[in-house]
Amino acid sequence: MNNGQRQVRVRFAPSPTGYLHVGGLRTALYNFLFARHTGGVFILRIEDTDRSRYVEGAVENLIATLGWAGLSFDEGPGKGGAYGPYVQSERLDIYRKHAGRLVEEGKAYYCFCAPERLEQMRKRQEAEKLPFKYDRECLRLAPAESAAKLQRGEPHVIRLKVPDGRAIRFADIIRESVEIDAERIDDQVLLKSDGYPTYHLANVVDDHLMGVTHVIRGEEWLSSTPKHVILYEYFGWDLPVFAHLPLLLNPDRSKLSKRQGDVAVEEYRRKGYLPEALVNFVAFLGWNPGGTKEIYSIDELIGEFTLDKVNKSGAIFNLEKLNWLNFEHLRTKPAAEVLAALRRELAGSRFSGQTFEDAYLISVIGAMRERVTSVADFILKSPYFFGQPESYEQEAVRKRWNARSPQVLTALAREFSRIPPGSGKEAFEEALHRTAAAEQVPNGELIHPLRLAVSGVSGGPGVFDIVAIIGPAETIGRIRNAIERIPAQP
C-alpha cells in the first residue's frame, strides 16, 4: 500500500450504454464527494471497450446529466488533463502493449480456442456442477506452435495466467479484508479477439497510468477484484485503496433495475426533481454522517463525507423519501430559481402558448410551495393558475354546490366587481363576508362554491389567496362560467 501523503485521485468510469443510472449517480457522487472533501482530483473516464453495447450520444448524455447533478470533474473527455486520453477506445495501443508485456513475461498467454469449444466446455462443467474455468488447453501449446498460429493470423485472445494455489487477499475500506483462493479464479481474458481489452485489463492499466489512488465502485466488482490484484502484482504496481459500495436495490431487494421504477437520472430530471434533492437522497443511500440532520446541500455533503461512514448492506431506493426531500429542498430554494424552473415546465406544458409575468408566477409559487413535491406539480396540482378550469370535480360539486349557489355566487360576483385589480386577499375576504351577511348564509356556503368555481377542485391554497392572485375580473368570469356549466343541484 502506498499513497499516504499523495493527492487523492479518484475516477468515475461508466460505460456509455445509454443513460446515467441512479446507481451510477451514487457511485459518481461518492467519488466526487471524496475528491472534494480531500482536495483531490475527480476524473471521468469512459469505458467503451464493448463495441456491441455502445450507444450513440451516450457520452454527451452522461456528461450533461453529471453536470445537471452538479458533479463537475477535473479531468476527462472534453475537459482534458495530463493523463489522457480519457476514453478507452482511444487507448487501445496502450492495452495491447501491456498485455504483450505480460505474455513475454509468462504471466499471460495466447488462446486460440473457438467460442464453440468454450461453450461446450462451459456446458459440460455446468452439468457437473463445477464452476466455469478455462482448461488451459492453449497454455500447453508449444511456443513455436503458438507463434505459427499467430503468424497465420488465427483469431486469438490473451488470457491471464492465474497463479496456482495461492490466496489472494486485499483490503477494502468498507469491507475490511477480503480473501479468495486463486484456485477459484478463471484465466480471465484480458485482450479480446477484436483487439479491445476487457474491463479487467483496461481498468487496472488505466487506474495505474492515471494515478488513481482510490477505487470507489459498486459491490458487483468485489468478486473480480482478486483478478485485478493479480494484475497489479504482475505489473509490479502499487495497489490502490479499494472501497466497494453497497448496491442500490429494488423494493423487492434485487439489484436496482428498470421494470420496477425509473432508474435513469434524466427521468427524475424530467419529472421535475431538483438535482440537490436527488443528490441528497442518493448520498444517504449507503452513507450516513451520524446525527439527525437530513437535509444537506452538496457543500455540506462535501464537508461531512468520509468513506469509513459508508455502510455495507444494500439500500432500497425509496421514492417516498425522495419526494419528501425534494419538497424540503424546493421550499428553501430561492423563488427566482424556482421561477426559472417553473418557466421551463410551462414551456413544455399545454400552457406553453401563454405568457405570465414574473410577479404573477412568484405569487403562484408562494401559494403552492408547500403543496408540491416537484416543480412539475405546480402545473399538475394547480392548473387553474394558468387557465380556466376545464371541468369541475364531481364529488366536490355534490358536496359543496347546492340550489342556492348560483344566486349567492352572483351576488358575490357583484361585490367582487367593485374590487380594484391588484387588491390583496383581504378585499376579497371582506367582500365575501358582506355578501354572506346580506344573503344570510354562512361563509362556508360561499367559500366552497367559490373555490369550486375558480379552481374546479376542492383542495389547494386558501381560496382568498387564489382569487387575489388571479384577480377580480378573472374570478368573476370563472364564477359566471361555473354557474353556466355546473348542472343545478337539489
Added chain:
RNA sequence: GGCGCCAUCGUCUAACGGUUUAGGACGGAGCCCUCUCAAGGCUCAAAUACGGGUUCGAUUCCCGUUGGCGCUACCA
C-alpha cells in the same frame, strides 16, 4: 451448484461492550389548527433474523444456521 458479500422498525438509518424503556427520518394511524388541500404542532404503532459461545454485561466480538444479494462471459 461454487465462491464472495451482507443481515437494527415496512423503508433509509443511529448506536463504534455498559449513558438504551434501542434514537432520528420517510411512510402509516390519531388529535390539534382550519374555508378545502397542504404545511405546522402533539401523540401512537413499528426493529436488533435464529441458535450457540466470549464477557460481570452483548445490537455491538466469535462460530454456526437461515435468508438476501452479487459474481460465476472474448458485458461492464
